[in-house]
Amino acid sequence: MSKKRESGLPPSYTAEAGLVPNISNGMPKDEDECQVSQKLAVLQEESLKPIKEDLAEWIAKTLGKMGKALEIDITPDTFLDILDNGVYLCQLAKLIQRKAEECVADGSYTEPLPQVKLRCKNNAASGSWFARDNAANFLHWCKAFGMADDQMFETEYLVSHTGEKSVLMCILELARIGYKFGLDPPNLIRMEKEIEKEEEVPVIEQPKPTSLDAEVNLSPSPPPLGDLDPPLDLDAEVRRIAFKCKCHDHVKKLGEGKYLIFGRVVQIRFLKNRHLMVRVGGGWDTLENYLVHHTPVEVFEHRRPATGDPKDIGNKYLYFKSKYKSHAQVANGH
Structure with missing residues (x-):
């Protein structure tokens, strides 16, 4: 089964990734618009690399503590290749559940835990139905432990590599759940907690910008x-x-x-x-x-003639132009 990757710039882009194909209402886009879309696609992909780097390190470190059987070599470049069968995500969830049960046993956590049994096919091949089943079971566990729908991903996003950003946001939330039960967090979560502590300190006087x-x-x-x-x-x-x-x-x-x-x-x-x-x-x-x-933008309304429509009701669309740089400047990297 061939996989769609978010790395590079394939001929068509996924809506989840915030990209658009090279057509609009059946008509080709202007060349400048296409260049801007591609430039923004590359920039968005670059923006995910630090998050992947931090989460890859956290996953390897966390699972490595469970024994040699779960030691993995995961990097930002191999992130989805390693996780796409759902096995390691299920193992992370099981570890967090054990931590949660320990917290209940020692009295440090007093709320009732969800009664959910996480099944996982440990030899699932990438792209297989077993991989999809593992991903679905993992997401069911996440929901049982309080994760909101908009914090989770679609099964196919993981298995077919078509929604990397959603997968990353879900794993970040998984790390937050683990932190609640005493699991060492990734650096991003650690920074979040530091910011929250700083914001708890009352500000006597708001400094001027x-x-x-x-x-x-x-x-x-x-x-x-x-x-x-x-x-x-x-x-x-x-x-x-x-x-x-x-x-x-x-x-x-x-x-x-x-x-x-x-x-x-x-x-x-x-x-x-x-x-x-x-x-x-x-x-x-x-x-x-x-x-x-x-960046603040200027919005321009354009009209395309629509066959059979009155002249004053054209096929309208909005065109957004940066206030600080032209489309050509963005595309050329200026």
Whole structure:
């Protein structure tokens, strides 16, 4: 069975990944629009790599503690290849369930646990019906342990590699459940808990937003990439990426790790001193991807003549154009 990959740029894109095929209402898109779609697709894929890296390390470390039989070599490049038969996800769920039962036994957790038995075919081949059954059983367990529908993925997303982002978000939520029962969390969850503790401290006076230039005493021109290898200064790296996306005027520092971006307060942290991550709702995004997808836009209405329709009721569609860069600039990487 051939698998659809989210790596690369196949001729057609999945709606779940936020991409669109090269047609609109049966008509080809403009070349600039196609280039922008491809550019955004690559950027979105790049934004998932830090999350895959963190979760791959967590999965290997967590399952490795269960014995040699579950030691796995998983990397961001092999992430779905290793997990797509559902076996290791089921093993993670079983480990968390055992931890939960231990917490109930020692009195550290007093709420009743769901009565669910997780069945798993340990020799399921990738792409097989057994793999789909394992994935379905895993998702049933997740729901029993309180995971919301929008935090889970469709079975086919995992088995056929067509919804990597949904799979990653589900595993992040799985790690949060494990953390509740004493399991060591991945770095992203650790950062979440640190942010939550910081937000519990009452703020006496809300600091005024300051521009990156004024706060960090940096010149208007962005620093060369070599100066930030490895990046150690959060403000300097935020500023570099903001200049790269041509929206530095809309990024203001509020406090340590807290910024005002396009009028919204966000928390930004380094992941392993390499990746700049933005806390977004219940998940994480890279700063560059966040800036590109939240840049204010201008909206233009266009009409296509529709056969048989009155002239004043055309086939309308909306065309979004970046306020800070043209489509050609985006496609060319400027």
